[in-house]
Each structure stands twice: as structure tokens, then as C-alpha cells.
Amino acid sequence: MAPFDLVALLGTAGSYLVYLAIGFAFGFILESSGFGDSRLLAAQFYFRELRVLKVMFTAIVVAMLLVFWSTALGWLDYDQLWVNPTYLWPGIVGGLIMGVGFIIGGYCPGTSLVSAVTLKVDGMFFLLGNVTGIIIFGETVEFINSFWNSGYLGVFTLPELLRLDTGVVVMLVTCMALAMFASFEWLRRMLYGSEK
Amino acid sequence: MNGLAEKMKYWNPYLGGTLLGVLLFLSFFVTSHGLGASGGVNRIAVAVEDLVVPEHVDKTPYIAKLAGGDRDPLGHWLVWEVVGILLGGFASGLLRGRVRVQTYRGPQISNHSRWVYAFIGGTLMGYGARMARGCTSGQALSGGAVMSVGSWAFMFAVFAGGYGLAWFVRRLWQEA
């Protein structure tokens, strides 16, 4: 039953190859979808280009459906999957900071990799900034340590929060995503007419 | 965007999203975790730091966990995934002739300004990603797909931050 213990199956080197392959596919899809292009990414925040929203939420919904159908059929063991533990406050504050960084810098860490590797100079500067930010964090985190560990709720999932069945939550998320696609698209037409 | 996406021949985002979703699922299925990017960049940065100032690395708790003493920050799957992302992005760009030295920017600012803003944005992103324990790939996509409440909260915060500031920095991106 999936998931598997990769290191046991393939050895450390083998498992690294798997991740390399996954990363390759990830980078390929990102670049092909235009995520190495800061103009398109930033345009999301002006409702002009919606691919950030569309790609992210389509990916989440598709992955969610595949994951939970697999667990429903006994092919996958959800308990073995890594679910990010919830640290509520640093998550939200970090998210806000990243949102600001996104609209100023035009990328996020993953997309800046794709941009830099296709020789986009702004992507390279972004990546340099990324490393700088990481270093600054490492040096200063001890001063905000209690904040950084605040709001710890452990592994806390939406079905637990909403007290609904997993399948129902998946359906709600799907509906929400589709509603967002439709409404953002409508908003785009309102603001910019029917230009492509 | 006046047909920019079409001109550059980028994929339909729903298609890209579907493929990404399948990849994300396969990642969970085969490896038990989702995708990630900032963690890999983090480790590479720490590895370089360890080469240059190893004693400092040993003394700072946050980085010592990754690279203090004998620990090898690069012996982790995130690093390999990042290498893969670079290779895959390059391959895709190469195939479509998009590997070209260029600066993407809004029409109202110069290349140099764009570089400065990209650096500032990157710094904020790097800092924020560490604070949130993940970036849009690791937290939003992967955590979101497995229903983590923190990941969803994070995702909405990112959008709030971006949309909140957008009007104030429109000069960076919009036409006059």
C-alpha cells in the first residue's frame, strides 16, 4: 500500500533520483505554464492574468481528488502522508510578507528558480534576494522565537476544523475553486473587456 | 495582457494545473510528501554559509540544526528536487526558445529598477517563507491538497498580501 519507503526500496541514491525526476517534471510544467514570467505572475494581482489562481487551485483540487479517491479505494494510506503541522500566527504573518514580496518581486521561490535558469535577470536578482532573506531569518529568528512557534495546533486538517466528512470538504473546496475561477474571470472581463 | 501569454505560447493554465495536480498526487503516492522549493534553496544557502563561516553556523541554533558539526544540509530530498526544478525549467525553456537573457518588467520602469525590486521582493519572500515554514509550493500546494488548516490560512494570507499592496505598487507592472 502506498506510500512507500523509498530509501528501503531504492537506496538513498535511488530515492534522490526519484526526487530529481519529480523536480524535473515540476520545473518543466512551471516553465511551460509561464510561471517563469514575472509579468504574468504579477498580473494576477490586478485581475489581468489569472493563471496563478487557475494553476494553483486546479492543481490542489485535482491532487486532492486523486489522493482521497486513492485512500477511499485502499490504495494509499493517508496516515503516512506528510501533512504540514499548523503554526497559525507565523503562517499567516509569513504569508502576508510573502504576498507583499510576490507583488514587489514578481516571483515566488519555486518560480524564481525556473525564471533564473532561463536566464531572466530579474529572476536571478529575486533568487539572490531569496537567499538574503533566508540568511536574515536564520540570524534573527532567535529574537522572535516564541512568536515563530506560536499558534501550534499540530496536524490539524480542514475536516477536523469544520467537523465534516473528508469527502464533503473535498466537494466544498472543489466548488469554492470553481466559483473563484468563474468570479475572477467575470471580474477580469469587467475591468479589461474581452481582450485575451 | 494583450495576448502576452499567447505570444509566448504558454500552456493553458487549466492544463498546466491539471498536470501539476497529477504530479503532486504522484509525489504523495510515491514519496509520502508533496512538492517543495524554498526548503531546498534554504539548504543550499546554508551549505554555502557552512563553507564560508562554519563556526558561526555551529553557534546559530536555527542553522545548526541543518548544518552544524557534521551534518550535511545537502543530504536531503528537497535539495535534489530543487536541482530537478532547475533542469526541468531549463529543458522546457530550451525546447521553446525561451532561454534568453532578458528582464521581465512592467513598461513604466527600467531594467535596473526592476532588478532592485526583484531583489527586495526576493528578500521578503525568503524571509516570509522561512517564517511560514514553506512557500507556495510546499505549504500552499502540498499542504493545501492534504487539507492542512495552516496551509490554507497561509494561502489566503499570501493572496491578501499581494492584492492588498497591488494598487500601491502598480507602477511596477502597469502601463501608464
Added chain:
Amino acid sequence: MNIVQRPEMVGAAILLLASGALALHGQPDLDQKWEYLAPRYEPRLMEREVYIDPAELLHLMNDDYIHLVIYDVRTESDWNEFHLVDSIRMSLKSLKEERKRLRSLPENAVVVVVSNDEILATEAWKRLMVVAKPNAYILEGGLNLWLNIYGVPEEETDMHGKASLGKPDGTLRHGFKLALGDRHAAAQPDEHLVPHREYTSRVKLMKKIARAGGCD
């Protein structure tokens, strides 16, 4: 609706249908999950790998390094008659609520499930594995065997401290003059005073597989 094109509408419909069907189908319940997981765990039960001798449990109770959790899955009346010190009474049904606690146990935690014989405890063990996969074991011979070894005959009515184990049927085969719960001497035997008993140690401490999965 001319906002979205045709193929995207098809895609949206597929997603909605898939999610609706998922909601109807539901996620597997404990019994179903056991069916899926059984191939991995049945062998361990068959080979008796997870049954530990009473002497080993006694050792665990006295080992300061081990974080021991004892689940007693018997009825309330049996519990009132006799139960081990620091054990937790749990019905089979409420095991799944232990998930959060079990998943946050430290690295040196050992869980032992006890019942009168082994039947109930084995059922409980299966459910624990489905719910949280802790480092869990079953008391071999149950509390009936435990009391044979460590029981105090004076406290018991007609068995004189030696219940016939015979065909296990899950009842407590020691009768007590007073229902003292965990205040009997046998609820926490003194390791130094009881006669030495040989056993094959089966408890292994599991190193927590540090699955740092996120961008951490």
C-alpha cells in the same frame, strides 16, 4: 454562460462529479482500513512478535527510561475488581479518539494492550495500528496469566491465585474478595521481591522516522 469555454466547462463538470461521488463513497472506516492494512500486520500477530511476557511488562513498568502507556480494554466491572497501576481504561470503540495522543507520543514510548486473555487485546491492537500505528504490544496470556504469576492468593476467593488458563474465553478467572482496582498488591508488583522469570524480550524501541516533509 459565455465566460468560460467549452472544454473548461467539461473539466469543471468532471471535477464536480468526482468530488460529489467521493463525498458519497466516503473514506474507509476502521474495519475497512484493517482489511487494507492486514497483510502488513497479520504476520506479526501470527508469529507472536507483538505478544510480550508478563515479566517483560513488569520490567517496562519499572523502567524509568520508557514512556509506558497501558490500555486496558476490559469491562468496567473487571476493571473495578483488578487493574494494573497507571493503566488506562478504554473501550474498543473509543480507541480511535486516542489518535492525537498516540501520534504525539515521544520516541521512547511503548504501548501495551491488556485484557483478561488475549482476544480483546488483539482486537484492540489491530485498531490501534489502523488508527495511529504506535509502538504497541499485547500482554501474552492477559491478566489471567499475570495474576497466576504475581497474584496474591490471600486476596482471592477460590482460585488460590492459580486460575486455569485452559481454553481462553475472555473472562477474568480470578475472583477477588474485595474489588480493590489497582490497590491490590499484584497491580504493581515489586520487581525485586517476585521470583525471577525468564522471558524473550520482544519490545523494540522505534526510532521516530524524522519525516521532515515540508519546506523545512
